[in-house]
Amino acid sequence: MPLKLYGVLRSRATRPVWTAMELGLDFEHVPVIQAYRLKDPAAPDAPLNTASPAFRAVNANGLIPAMDDDGFVLHESFAIGLYLARKHGGPLAPRDAKEEGLAVMWALWGMGLEADALAIVQKREPEAAAARLRAPFAVLDAALAEGGGHLLGGRFTVADINLAEVLRYAQPATALFEKRPHIQAWITACQARPAFQAMMRKREAEPA
Template sequence: MTLTIYGCYRSRATRNVWLANELGLAYQHVPVIQVYRLPDPNAADAPMHTRSPEFLKVNPNGRIPAIDDDGFILNESLAINLYLARKHGGPLAPKDAQEEGLATMWALWAATECETHALNLTYHLAAYPPEKRDPAVAAAALAALPSPFAVLDQQLAQGGGYVMGGRFTVADINVGEVIRYAKPAQQLFDAAPNVKAWLDALHARPAFQKMWAARDSEAA
């Protein structure tokens, strides 16, 4: 049985690599870079990218990450994690149908309520060069996120510091990797102390640290 994860570390593939590390899975990592990061994606020496014909056979949408699990192809990072957790079981996986519903709910919640705003904070407060940052976009994101942060803060308070089940699960990874994008706006975390403590604890986990070290060693 062979699991292949396609994508670069500076992408949503971090979610899948982190979970694979937590589960102790053996996997092959195939670097695939976003096409917009390349000055000339058609150059003879260009690396595999999201519009390379070879990768489009894996994901015709031209997006990373994607996996090939012994011939089973799956795209979308949050769905990949739910699949891997379900397949390999253990305490990180939902224990019953109710938890499966909760894990799916929280993945969709993170994607719809938080991710676009959190990414805008990453880009317009930190990642983009100053001349490309839009203060209005950052301000809109800052205005939108306190409410979902409060929802998550309350859930963590009621759930013993975890998103579901009173224990560390795939739901924490899926939600945590979205919330991480908002870190340039520390005022959000100051107003949601349970979220701050939870994310700090997630980032102290050895499996996350292993993934992050690989990310840091990857070319920006």
């Protein structure tokens, strides 16, 4: 199978795996676990992990996710998703240079929110993190209202996948979403998609 996606789904690997499933791609999911989750990642019986030489041969950074598409290796979750959408096309992909620019813009914008979103789900001063997210949530809510409920061209795209997966971490802060109805409706619609639900079932079947 030429396309391989590396990384357990209790990681940012959810983003490219969800994208690949939306695209209906035939791919091999290689469940590489984070080394920090293992007592001894170098033990002979340790599962494939981010410190394993076999995985370091794919991504010398020792980070998941990673992709091998018939010999073309790519790292970083947003980059992988954008690449897969660009290569395989269809409504999930940007239609032109402007939409491609917007898809990259929203991915980079989402990266700026990720630390606070993670702080919420990991219960590390979640109230302070939620307070910092109020202003960007107002920006996103207005953009979704203007864009017909999506980030690009009034339709569901890879840009929605990437950003929805960042904001999933913030969902325990329910008041953030309740005060921004366009965000609430958008993330609810994203997470109602069959590909998202199939990906999450696979994620929930993994060891915690």
